[in-house]
Every structure is written in C-alpha cells, then in structure tokens.
C-alpha cells in the first residue's frame with residue numbers, strides 16, 4: 001500500500017523523510033517522491049523504483065517536507081503519477097493514500113485546470129488552490145475535505161504559509177510532536193525512532209501544524225469543530241523494527257514465533273485460567289447462537305482453523321467468510337450473531353467494510369488484531385490483541401500463529417461461557433498450549449532438513465498442498481506462503497478432494513506437500529500419498545516424530561513433535577513457512593517485499 005511520511009522541524013528534513021519512507025517500504029510500492037519546503041520555494045523530486053537519497057536532495061536545506069511511496073491504483077507506474085502532486089501554480093503539494101471516488105464531479109470546481117497525471121490524487125491540491133482564492137490554507141483544506149468522497153489520508157504542504165496539514169477518512173495516519181519536531185506517518189512503527197507517544201488520527205479528523213510556533217491543532221471536519229487530543233504512549237520497541245542478524249524480516253519473524261506465542265499466552269492466561277489482557281464484556285455474548293468470521297488472506301486461514309475449534313468445543317455454527325465477499329453479499333446476521341474480524345494490520349479495507357456491514361445489522365463485532373490504534377480496533381466493539389510485535393515481512397507468519405493462539409483462547413472462553421467444557425478440560429488444553437513454544441523451537445531446529453528439500457525442488461513451477469480437518473487450512477496457508485514469496489503456482493486442498501480433480505496434475509515434476517499427522521484421518525492421508533506415488537508424484541510430508549510408515553512412502557519427511565490434534569496447526573505450519581522462505585531465497589525473490597503485494601491492503 002502507499003506510504004506517507006512528513007516532517008517539520010530543525011533536523012535534516014531530507015534525511016528524516018527518506019528514512020521514514022524506507023521504514024514504510026514493507027508496505028509495498030513501485031515509485032516514490034518528496035517535496036521539500038525551503039525558505040523561498042518547494043523542491044520536488046519523484047522517481048520510479050526504490051527510495052534513495054538522490055543527488056541534489058542532499059544539499060537542500062528544508063524546514064518541512066512530505067514524502068510518499070506509491071502502490072499504483074489509479075494510473076500506471078510512472079514519474080507523472082507518483083506523488084507529491086501539485087496545483088497549476090505549484091503552490092500546494094499533496095501526498096495521499098486511498099481512493100477519491102468523486103474526482104469527475106470535483107473537476108467542475110477547477111474548470112480549465114490541466115491535469116498532468118492519471119491519478120485521483122491530483123484533484124486535491126488543485127481544489128485547495130481553488131479555495132485559496134478566498135480562504136486561508138487551513139480553511140481551504142477544511143472546505144476540500146468536506147467535498148471528498150472515498151478513502152483518504154493526505155498531507156498538504158503550502159509554499160506560501162507555515163502550515164503542514166493532514167486529514168484522514170478511511171486510510172491510516174498517525175502524528176507525533178517531540179520537542180518542536182513534528183512527524184506524520186502511515187504507520188506507528190516508522191515513528192519508533194522519534195517518539196514513544198503518538199496522536200492517533202481518527203476518520204473525520206485533521207491535524208494542523210504551524211511551523212512558525214510549532215503549535216498543533218486538531219479539527220473534526222465531520223462535525224466542523226476544533227477538538228483536543230492527547231498523545232498516547234505505544235508499545236513498540238526500536239529493536240522490533242530492525243532485521244538484526246537475519247537476512248530477511250520474514251526469517252526473523254518465523255523464528256520469533258515461540259517468543260511471541262509465549263508473550264501472547266502470558267498476557268491472557270494466569271494460573272491456567274483465561275484472563276484476557278483486554279477484558280471482554282460477557283454482555284456481548286448473551287444472545288450468542290452463531291459466529292461469522294470475516295478476514296482476508298492468511299487471517300482468513302486462521303479463521304478456518306478457528307471454525308473447527310469453535311464448532312467442536314463451543315458447539316455453535318460458524319461460518320468463515322472472505323471479508324470482500326461478506327460486505328457485498330447482504331449477509332443474514334443479527335444480534336445473535338457474533339462477528340469475529342481477524343486482521344494483522346487492522347487496516348485491511350475489505351475487513352473494515354465487513355465490520356461496518358456487520359454493525360449495521362446489529363451484530364456485535366470482536367476483532368483479533370496486532371496493531372493497537374489501528375482502524376479495525378477502533379470500530380470494533382472489542383478487540384483481543386495478538387502480541388506478535390511489528391510484522392514487517394509482507395508474508396504473515398508470527399501474526400498468524402499468535403492469531404491462532406488468541407482464537408484458541410477465545411474458543412475456550414466461549415466454551416466455558418456456554419458451559420460446554422469444565423475447568424479440568426480448560427486446564428488440560430492450556431497446559432498443552434503452554435508447551436507449544438518449546439515444541440515449535442524443535443521444528444525450527446530442522447533448517448538443514450528443509451534446506452535439503454529446497455535444494456531438490458526450488459525450481460518447480462507448481463505445487464500442491466494437502467491436509468485434512470484442522471490442518472486443511474494449514475495446507476491453504478502453506479500454498480499461500482509459497483506462491484506469494486517465490487511466485488510458484490501453489491494450491492491447497494482438502495486431501496480427500498484430490499481425487500475430484502487435482503490428481504490430474506500429478507506427475508514427476510509436481511511436488512505434493514502432505515500434512516500427515518497421527519489424527520483420525522492418518523490412514524486416509526497415507527492412502528492419498530500412495531495414490532500420488534502410484535503416479536510418479538513427489539511427496540513431501542509433515543509427520544509426527546518417529547513415524548516409520550511415512551518414511552517408507554514419502555520422498556521427504558519433516559518431523560514435528562506430538563501435540564493434541566487441535567493444536568497441531570501451530571506446529572504443522574512452521575515447516576511450510578520455512579520451506580516457502582528457503583525456496584524464495586534460493587530463487588532470489590524479494591522476500592520481504594514480494595512483487596505486486598502490500599503488507600496492508602488499504603484499498604478495495
């Protein structure tokens with residue numbers, strides 16, 4: 001997604017903004033730009049490709065500036081379409097994240113203006129310039145935001161006044177002010193170097209910073225009134241946002257999973273009893289008869305795992321929906337339906353829209369999220385936070401397993417609330433959950449075995465991932481990990497489904513990854529493996545320690561420790577994350593920033 005970073009203050013403006021844009025690179029982008037306000041002018045530089053402090057930028061002495069990394073939505077990847085955009089007199093400069101939906105009607109306000117780009121954003125500086133004819137810069141921006149329709153977060157810089165202004169409706173921005181240094185960014189973790197407090201800007205709010213006296217004003221443009229805001233402390237450590245000795249953030253985050261699971265467990269469980277860090281109001285569940293889970297991508301896979309848990313332990317019907325489908329489907333929900341929204345970033349546009357759809361129908365919404373202060377946490381009725389720490393790699397790993405942990409704790413909580421299980425069962429489940437991090441460490445120690453599998457199969461063009469029961473979603477997740485970072489076409493299926501089509505794909509060039517643990521479907525999966533081998537297929541199996549039978553059948557086996565079947569996804573997913581990582585690394589892919597992908601899909 002696009003990234004916005006702006007700064008005003010006495011520091012080296014160019015360096016602060018370039019560093020800020022680099023910290024936003026993980027969001028995905030294809031071009032970038034920066035506008036720097038000097039004493040007499042605004043210097044503009046835009047480029048395709050990676051952010052770099054290029055040439056003459058170094059010598060510019062600026063007191064304020066705005067920067068942008070663009071992930072193309074309207075208009076192709078080009079210098080003209082990259083941000084910042086400006087008006088005809090080159091007075092107002094704007095960077096924007098989101099989509100303005102009523103550009104054509106707004107062009108009536110700026111008759112005769114020439115548009116040099118194909119973007120929706122360019123209308124914003126032109127409109128501001130139009131209203132400057134009879135207003136101050138802040139007043140002109142207030143008029144413009146009342147006209148815009150669609151998702152936006154933008155920052156505007158004025159050549160002729162001392163204001164730096166940001167406005168938000170739907171796309172995220174946060175601000176910080178520290179000893180006369182003012183920062184605006186698309187996300188919190190890019191501010192970790194500068195301030196431990198931030199102003200969370202909500203939809204319908206503007207922040208107006210005055211460079212002359214470093215004063216800051218907040219304005220609610222929905223209700224047309226000034227408001228007060230307090231900067232809030234946030235818990236992101238500098239080290240969390242650094243790669244350390246790891247080659248990629250994704251590898252670091254794969255190996256951080258045991259620690260983050262322990263942290264998530266520790267803040268939500270004490271003395272083998274569930275005490276959520278953010279207490280839930282039981283009122284939310286008083287009419288509970290049905291659950292609908294909405295999410296996208298990997299978070300949707302976490303929802304599919306939770307479906308098995310919730311239905312078997314809480315004994316109520318659960319549906320798992322792609323948020324993008326749910327929001328347009330006129331779903332049948334009411335106040336007896338708990339909607340659970342799962343999102344690492346808390347900014348996924350489709351999931352946000354799904355939540356709004358659910359709330360309109362009167363359903364209580366509980367979100368599972370990794371980013372405090374994000375939009376989803378602020379529009380949900382309650383949020384349970386994963387303690388994964390900042391997840392920088394586009395491919396979600398530690399967020400996924402901590403989502404599973406919170407979802408499992410929620411399952412136990414609801415099962416007890418609905419009096420379906422007793423304290424003894426809960427203690428037993430929690431004891432097994434508490435053992436997962438150590439068992440996961442043992443899986444992570446198998447790098448050599450996974451690398452040797454990679455060496456044999458990294459050049460394949462297709463792959464199949466098969467699992468059953470609570471590990472069918474893990475087959476989907478394994479396929480998504482491989483495809484999104486190595487660009488190999490991969491599909492996940494229920495193992496039993498193979499005979500209904502996918503078996504036609506089997507040949508000596510197609511590896512099939514089976515999740516084959518000792519559960520109720522073990523014998524059936526063994527048969528599926530034999531069916532693949534009978535057709536000269538290649539089999540990579542994830543199996544339990546000391547499984548002698550699987551070694552006779554599969555070409556490669558990655559062993560994982562035993563655990564209760566319900567918790568096996570925590571362990572079966574890790575070899576698949578590692579296999580995807582090492583294959584993508586061998587193929588020299590841009591693992592942390594895969595092509596065309598964004599860490600947070602804040603547009604529809």
Ligand code: AGP
Nearest residue numbers: 297298299343344345348395396
């Ligand atoms: C997962 O590896 C992908 N990066 C993607 O599918 C992601 O899970 C999806 O976009 C949802 O993001 P969210 O959890 O931040 O809502």
